[in-house]
Amino acid sequence: MTNREVARILEAIADILQIKNDNPFKIKAYRNAAEAVCHLQEDLLPLYRDGRLRDIPGVGKSVQAGIIEILEKGSMSYYDRLLEEIPSGVLDMLAIPGLGHKTINLLHTSLGISSLPDLEQAAREHRIRQLPGMGAKSEDNIIKGLELLRQGANKATLGLARPLALEFLQYMERTGVVQKAALVGSIRRGKSLVGDVDILVCADDLERLHNVIETYPGLKKIDECTSTNIKGRLRWELPFEIIRVASDEFAAAQFWTTGSKAFRKAVLPGGNLQPFRGLSDEAELFGKMGMQYIPPEMRENQGEIEMARRRELPRLVETSDIKGDLHVHSSWSDGGGGMAEMAQAARGMGYVYLAMTDHSQSLSISRGLSEERLQAQGASLEAINSQFKDFTILRGTEVDILKDGRLDYHDEVLKNLEVVIASIHSHFKLDREAQTRRIIAAIEHPLVNIIGHLTGRLLGRRPGYEVDVDRILEACAINQVALEINAHPDRLDIDEGTARQAARLGVKMAVNSDAHDVNDLQLLEYGIINARRGWLTKNDIINCWEIDRLRSFFKKDGGSCI
């Protein structure tokens, strides 16, 4: 059980209590504990073994007891009892935009709605508009929200699926039941939303393989079990498939099961893998086909096959190419770590620079910095910076783009910063034209360097706002403004398609973690995967550059601006 999963249970308890209209401080306590567990740098298990769970700020006597129960038994009796009152189907309704705890309580108690299907039926039968505070529009929004949910249904973010898949894979390797094992399928290709976990294995002892899988603590259930296939579900109902092949077929099977379907069809139309038996790895296989090795992230049949035949594949960016992170929050706004702590962690990752980019004043919910506090932060930052010889903290901001396209700080304030990210955090529902003009106004502002999370999408939860990407890319190219690839696995914004289009137009990008604590810095990896899916090289990505080149880009030396 990962920290994140324990946190999700605590969060669910808070949600149930809030729906029940319980003591607000109790709710807050569970939410605080969930957040604290989420931001924890250490695993809960060793903390539990050393009896140090209470050391976590926000974890008291009773939450500690709950966490211990979860770690020991995989469940928690208080949570189970709450679920009897408020079933999980009621909690599912929280995913619908516009429905919060109060409204859900009303729907549950007065109409007896306990699931998403119940909700849909009630909305279609116009029973919801009879409730106080609800009308025809509310019913409309509910139906729209349900449709949105259905689109993302049965898909998990890479951020959820990949760690679970790796944990499962490592478990099988640790038990020694597999001679070879590899992640394949859409997770290997790095898709941002995946349907299932596909793992390829070689295992001589079939019976033992079955036993080992049946006793895996992260297993929910097994649906199907043959000598070549084991299908079932992991935690969070994540489907998995284990594909068992002979040792001399492994490389060919790796190639075949990684896909994608379109790639397979184009590169090997007959699907005859016989000539590729006995190969030692995929590289050899590509060699036999007269091609360069195609990285899994590119295998979508979008021109990469022809390029590989001509030996013209780009050298894709790698995590080790990253020299710094340009979007990081600290406890000055809504981050969980101090500036020095974040800087040390970034330095520990081998970075040579880090931009501190806390929120600006309009985003009050994130304790956005007033111009005065921003100045104070700058002074503190300089003091920390002077302690480093081989590392630089860049003074920056994630400044809000206001409704009309103006920025949330005066130019005199922005002038003193080295990195200005401009992002949208409000007015998501402007029409396409207004939204596009708003963003272009920010791009044309001479002091803006990067546009943060361009579309604001949250994978599986919220579509991005409407923007004209072509016009935005054009404006970025003209004004020497970079687009962010926000690496958070719930965002991955811009997406791979936009990234590829941007690169073709000469628009530079920044792969940023948007970290709110030390752990989050590691999320940058997902951004790199997404960048690779967009065929990017280190030249396309400004935080792969030396600091001098980066600084000169920010000064827009070569641009037509200023």
Add this chain to the structure above:
DNA sequence: CCCCAATTGGGGGAATGCCCTCAGGCATT
């Protein structure tokens, strides 16, 4: 519920505008 002062009891809410319906819930990181 947790924390912090003390060892039983009091204090603690992230701020603000939008939206839909008519007072207040919801969304934003």
